[in-house]
Amino acid sequence: MATRPQLTPLLRRLVRPRTSLSRQSTVQQQLPCHPVRCFSSSRPRLFQTTAVACKGQFTSETYPDIQRDKRFAQLTQEHVAFFRNLLGTDSAIIDGVTSDAADDIEPFNSDWMRKYRGHCKLVLKPGSTDEVSKILKYCNDNMLAVVPQGGNTGLVGGSVPVFDEIVVNMSRMNQIIEFDEVSGTLVAEAGCILEGADHFLASKGYIFPLDLGAKGSCHIGGNLATNAGGLRLLRYGSLHGTVLGIEVVLADGTVVDDLCKLRKNNTGYDLKQLFIGAEGTIGIITKVSIQCPQRSAAQNVAFFGLESFDKVQQAFREAKGQLSEILSAFELMDEGSQALVRQVTNNKRPLEDQYPFYCLIETSGSNADHDSEKLQAFLEDVMEKGVVADGTLAQDETQYRSLWAWREGITEALGHLGGVYKYDVSIPIKELYQLVEDTRARVDAAGLLGDTDEYPVRAVVGYGHMGDGNLHLNVSTRRFDERVEKVLEPFVYEWIAERQGSISAEHGLGLMKKKYIGYSRNPTMVGLMRNIKNTFDPKGILNPYKYL
């Protein structure tokens, strides 16, 4: 073996990786207390404001072109009486039809960003599949529209009503049903909170094959319904591969028991796949069976600065090759995004100098020494080759969390600075960052981008799950200005469509992107999707006004 050249200072920082860490963003605690702001806009679809105390505008006002479907019945006392009798307990129903329950219903009517707000007057919380079935049968028979709702953490307005749809909230169906410690198969009710399920699995030495920022609130049923991607996809793959079975209730109340616990089952069309990512438009998922991997004993995080996006791609390729089976995350952040986190948090940056790009690499493996050695060899290699300009490694749990916060804290930091136009897109990796550059140039050319208050746009930044080809393009603004939206749209969608990318990588269509599906799916496919919708929900009562 050739003699290794002198190690750089970076590599001397290498230490034994820590074991059994839990990652958590620490930005929240460090954020200064900004005044709450609400933007008002007639078309605020892509305009994200921070979570605020004030009530948002009604979706029916901000989307005046959406009309209530007159085929749907109005809720009556008689309907409420049926549901009250069915559910038996007062805690399972919030009745704003026969009484004033507006304040109690508000959290179910609005999404967490206060971008979408419905006129729902009845919330039902079934406690069993049988109750879900009876609710839907009755709604289908009586032409009552329904919005299935999990943890209500979505970003695209899919989980709240537009008009007076009944909310069927799954929070009471939150039991772990069984876990097989040999195979790693978990069976649970759809209303289990993701973090709760993961904690349960941790006690068994296993891990839920999905991780995302909203884990403390989101439901696993909702994760399936939206085909959530998140942070572990690079390692464990998508839910289409890990979900073994589901139980789902169709619009007419039919219970489809496909709660298979087997890894292999080639007996007919794999129907469950249709419900993964269907956003509650063809059925309500009531139970989930999923294959869980063993929990890794050791985790490492490294944070790099790189001089160009070409070098980011090189680093990704080397990481895949050299870290191979232990690579569990490869995240990208540009300088713009990091500067904004710094501005908001005032935290010391991980590296001394600034670079156009940063990567966060996480490894998860069964042997801490081996992982450390692999990571060290990788670091030596990429630094020798000049792929990476500088870097640092987490040496303890605090540093591990702190490095992750520079990635996971971006969304929150941007939100605290003002309004944000957010695009969650998939693009072939080699062109991934070009979208940010082209968008920035376009906004700049329109005279909208600058450092001072006269410019509506503060920054155009990019970050995301590099390993999945998933970019979050964020346009941070100082105030609402309709010129910004005109410059951004349909430009961004057209740019993506030209490169056969996806306008929704992991957030779904919901209400926000209903009109834009044509940029990512051809008319033939949309036609087939409509056939599927009509087959499973012929009266169209499930999550109307959205998705297709």
Added chain:
Amino acid sequence: MATRPQLTPLLRRLVRPRTSLSRQSTVQQQLPCHPVRCFSSSRPRLFQTTAVACKGQFTSETYPDIQRDKRFAQLTQEHVAFFRNLLGTDSAIIDGVTSDAADDIEPFNSDWMRKYRGHCKLVLKPGSTDEVSKILKYCNDNMLAVVPQGGNTGLVGGSVPVFDEIVVNMSRMNQIIEFDEVSGTLVAEAGCILEGADHFLASKGYIFPLDLGAKGSCHIGGNLATNAGGLRLLRYGSLHGTVLGIEVVLADGTVVDDLCKLRKNNTGYDLKQLFIGAEGTIGIITKVSIQCPQRSAAQNVAFFGLESFDKVQQAFREAKGQLSEILSAFELMDEGSQALVRQVTNNKRPLEDQYPFYCLIETSGSNADHDSEKLQAFLEDVMEKGVVADGTLAQDETQYRSLWAWREGITEALGHLGGVYKYDVSIPIKELYQLVEDTRARVDAAGLLGDTDEYPVRAVVGYGHMGDGNLHLNVSTRRFDERVEKVLEPFVYEWIAERQGSISAEHGLGLMKKKYIGYSRNPTMVGLMRNIKNTFDPKGILNPYKYL
């Protein structure tokens, strides 16, 4: 750390693992030359004979209850003229309608086991998606039934005609279209042979995320159509997770371009999933886009003897925990299966003593030293705990192949001994082997099992992909005896249904299991599947008489 006890002799055999091996069964070369045998039976659905030179019975004779669907037109000279004109070249059509081409058509009419044989008179080999589209449109307009055919390596009669269906063979569409070396995304035509695609990927440092015995003949389009499982599923997951996109032609000739190259794309129902495992009943897959992992630099194989199935489960659990990210196969073989391989091949057994169970463990990783160290620690642990009774490790490529041959050679060895009733089933792991014991006891109680020629059954053995809960139950017979089938069926299917297992883990339904889907899927699901079939192929021209 506690002092390790003295290592057993097994562990002293541990050596540095070899790198970049290709595994191949060597049983074939070592098999004695047995006379070719053909069993005759009126119901030979589950009765597998070895590949033979003689032509098998027609499926229409062995399944007299299946009648040709009179709605389908008979092939005419005019039809042939249309196809000849469309395909342009003589090599793309085998015409048994206007000429005698029986011998040329025979390989397309029969499966490789000669269990199924159709009356097809026309084979078409389109060279492009456009040609597939025009063929299907014409067939749909003229009510001509079609059998899509890949490498024709299936085990359940799905890829050959029953009557005079036109065979659309995909072998001419065999081009690699593109490969992205950063993301690992391969796009290829459906008629690519799996091994060819894997060789191409090997040259790029990648691997096809699927491996199976028929890789030298099977097509990747057929792999998708049958949702093939095979040897790498434990590591890389199912095709539902790794396939990124497909191009498929529907029964009416509509081309569905869902050839997505993105890892994440949440824009509407994931239609491609329906075609994965649909066995050519709702469309013909013409192109495939698939996520390929980096090829591992090092591979190891260990072979163990174990005293009980409880200990096999313990070993599996320990292997998952300790070998974790490098575990790539965990295969199970019982003593009966190994005794038969020994009988046929006369090879020296890997271990000195005999045990009721054997496991083959394979690791694949990026660092040979690390893998070797992990494997050594694992071996020490399971031997200290008394989980494993004895074992051996491959020390070079010859030994690696030789150990794999004791697992991969079972099917072939059994075939050489006579007829075999084969069941490919999924069962929750803790009861996996109970099926073999219960079946053996039942056959024995019926007086059919014994060591001498007076007994029709030679052995009831079990082996399979333990890691996937996938058992191959094989009943080796000396001759056809209808009492055997009566003892086996519906007993086996009922036994599986009671445990919510699957009657088809990875081989599919085809013609063989069409009638038995009810043992693994409830009437609600079968009803929904029929809706899907009617939506995509309303005239029912695609692969009739099979699947549902």
